[in-house]
Amino acid sequence: MQSADVLTDDEAKRRISQNLRRLRGELSLAEVARRAQSYPTTIKEIEDGSRMPGVGLLTRIADVFGVTVDDLLRSTRKKSA
Numbered sequence: 001m002q003s004a005d006v007l008t009d010d011e012a013k014r015r016i017s018q019n020l021r022r023l024r025g026e027l028s029l030a031e032v033a034r035r036a037q038s039y040p041t042t043i044k045e046i047e048d049g050s051r052m053p054g055v056g057l058l059t060r061i062a063d064v065f066g067v068t069v070d071d072l073l074r075s076t077r078k079k080s081a
Contacts, residue, residue, distance in 0.1 A: 009052060012073060016058070017049035019072050023065045036060040 007015070024032055024047070029040040036043065038057055045051035046061075053061065055069075062069050 007073065013046075013049045013052050015075055016053065016072050017047055018076050019074070020047045020061065022076065023067065032061070032064055035064040 020043075029043050029047070032038075033040045033043045036057065037060055042051065042053075042057070043061075046053050046057075058069050058072060062072055
């Protein structure tokens, strides 16, 4: 694994936050929380980037949107050529 592949906790939180906001769209925090078997405040904290979800919750969030955990951790920035 190259060092560029390793994410800091802050970078992981930022990416999850961005992807969660993008994927959630019009879906309410309460509905995401219900589907992920969590609490709206927890989902809001993850979306705000102030909380890092555990692996179990991260997996359930990914399942809510039909994506992989890797998709939630993927950068939304376009790579320059």
